[in-house]
Amino acid sequence: MLPRDLPLADVLPFARRADELGFDELWVVEDLGFRGGVAQAATVLAGTSRIAVGIGIMPAAARHPAFAAMEIATLGQLFPGRVIAGIGHGQASWMRTLGVWPSSPLTLLEETTTAVRSVLRGRPVAPGRYVTLEHTEFTELPETIPPVLLGVRGPRSLALSGRVADGTLLAEPSPPSYVRAAARHIAATGPHELITYDVAAVDDDAERALEAVRPGLMWIGEPDWAPHLVGLPFADELVALRAASAGPEEFAAALPLEWIDELSLAGTPAQVRSKMAARHEAGATCVVLTPVGEGRLEQLESLARVV
Template identity: 60%
Template sequence: MTSEHGGSIGVMLPPDTPVQQIVSFARKAEELGFDELWVVEDLGFHGGLAQAATVLGVTSRIRVGLGLMPAGARNVAFAAMDVATLAHLHPGRLDIAIGHGMPAWMRTVGAWPSSPLTLLYEYITTLKALLRADVADYKGRYVHVDGLQLQPTARPSSVPDVLAGVRGPRSLAVSGHVADGTVLAEPVTPAYVRSALRHIAPTRPHRVVAYNAAAVNDDPAVALEAVRPLLAVVAEEDWRPHIAPLPFRDALVALRSRCAGPEDFARSLPDEWVRQLAVAGTPTQARAQLAELFDAGVTSAVLTPVGPDYVASLVPLATVLQPSG
């Protein structure tokens, strides 16, 4: 159900979802009317392509995104084969996001390049060419493809969008240059969206997918407390681009320096900051927050459920799909 502001509303399948609940989560998300379902590929959890294939196979309508596949983890030609197969089997329902991957994770597996920006540019450029069934002949610093073309029976009838999952200014500029859209990791505020779009500087249609921790409850205090644990990451240096555009960034950095750790930091966040760093509150408040994101330039708002039962958490989240008023 497209929102009254013209954007799509989706949900994320959390990376720590028990594997036996993946199918029930996907079916419930589709039943409730969400437009999109995004799976993630965090190191040590479930594989992204396997999740996407499973979710596509047990649903019939919902659009499925994989955000993100680290460029250093897979040879681009074999990635193109997998993506093309899924897109061919489920035309018009697949989106793929490529990113650097978390530096610490990629270093752990020996896949962090000396120039992440170069790899990202080469990888997305070549992947898009292969998915279009062009003859890909690319000899870059990291990507080497010598005259490869997908065979006629392997070419997708509907070419999926290739987005970039990035956050830094230079990476955002690469996304604007070569990708079909950008996936912004949580937390995403309207100020962060506007800042990111200035760096993306798109000259053609460009999607903006925004992840946010989300909880909806008739008691807004309950919703705020529910999302706090997911905001512990804001205390880490990698999240600096997210907080840089915020008016309370200096106070947030000062709070972070005083706290004993990420969990203590999340518990200490003022309620007003939590309201801005997540989609949390009553159904009316959550719909208003989503409207602000769409007005800032988001095209797909993706909500990350919280709580002990992710499938059950989808039900209150779905109240944002109902028209306001």
């Protein structure tokens, strides 16, 4: 993952180095107040030669599907086979501050996803509750159609992804228990990508690696993250710890190392490879490593030891 707050001067060097080191995919983030996902994707695609670039994610509530499809189609024409488009609900609190949160987020996401995928294929779009595209005059379409994935976490949204999208993107943390549970909700009947995010650090000293990712887990335990904890033996204890903590920093500082071990891709190269394999066994098709803290450009060198 290309971190959302990576210093601007490091963005292209980070992307180019990830390409050189042999990573298969680079995911950019579109979080409110940081950097636009499409602009980042175009920049790093133009600055690299091989690596696929994913946009994770474009909020359906903030982007009309006609213009989202045009952006994706343009990237697909310019960089065939290297573009992955992620769409999601968007964080509800952010969308509410913008005045665009719909009364039925699930309906909007379904109509947006269906419309974008239809436009990319040159197909007409049936009118819906939120989405209306009354013309089929989209002429600049890619020969290689970028896959459209949904970045979602709730059971109904995961089931929707299994029905209408080319794949699903799971936010961090994505322990194997969460991947398995998500795959059951997705219940795709055909090919379906399943991308997972996790905070990551690779070090010959396993404990040092675990300590390095501790700050990246400070938000775990809040209600939105409940699906990620399903099946974990310490789930109730983690939620109780979060409730008893004065804030996210105090919570992160109190996390036992064995919990961090389960909730991250941190450890020695062999340990991290084993954790990645467990996520693939659970159903993941691509595992995304997210560097944490300072010196993230340098961290790429250590993360590359697992590939």
